[in-house]
Amino acid sequence: MIKDCLFCRSAISECIFNSIKGDVVMLSEICDIVKGKQINGEYLSESGEYYVMNGGTEPSGYYSEYNVKANTISISEGGNSCGYVQFNNFPFWSGGHCYSLQNIADIVDNLYLYHYLKSKEEAIMKLRIGSGLPNIQKKDLAMFKTIVPLFEQQITISTFLSSLERKAEIEERILNVMQKQKLYLLQQMFI
Structure with missing residues (x-):
């Protein structure tokens, strides 16, 4: 079910964005692309108030401060997953291998x-250069072309796609709870 939701969201997104009409602008024309600040690993903890995003798809650890506010888009700058796009619902620390999109028009x-x-x-990931530690140059990301339709149309699209994303998240939570329940019941059978 979860994979179906994600596949459906992906297919619908592709269909919408391949047919959308609007102004074609470079990313740098509609926002500031801000590179994060590196934190020495010894200052990170396994839990804490603010997660640290770097070049991966998961937090590198946790830190006591944040340098990017909630509801911000981040794009992984370096590593094997450079180009990974994430929406951050909470304040976080943007590390040295992470771009955040700020001051959106x-x-x-x-x-x-x-x-x-x-x-x-996928197209953003193709902007990477280098092989040892691949990365995406800020100048290349700045020139990435984006289609901007009328604002009302943007709201309609984002509301719809966000609801599909939330559906997948809810299904994943339900699955996790059911797996825990199954484990508990199996343990009770053999007591």
């Missing part, structure tokens, strides 16, 4: 931009 809905970039994640 008033004509652009933040969630629309996230869904658009997420649907173009």
Whole structure:
């Protein structure tokens, strides 16, 4: 079910964004692309208030401060997953291998931009250079072309795609609870 939801979201996104009409602008024309600040690993903990995003798809650890506010798009700058697009619902620390998109223009809905970039994640990943530790140059990301339709249309698209994303998240939570329940019941059978 979860894979079906994610596949459905991906297919619908592709269909929407391949047929959308609007102004074609470079990413740097509608937001600031800000590279994060590196934190020495010895200052990270396994739990804490603010997660640290670097070049991966999961947090590198946790830190006592944040340098990027909630509801911000981040794009992995370096490593094997460079180009990974993420929407951060909470404040976080953007590390040295992470870009955050800030000061998004008033004509652009933040969630629309996230869904658009997420649907173009493969193209963003192709911007990488290097082989040992691949990375995406800020200048290349700045020139990434983005389609910006009317604001009302952006809201409609982002609301719809966000609901599909939430459906997948809910299904995953249900699955996790059911697996825990199954484990508990199996343990009770053999007491």
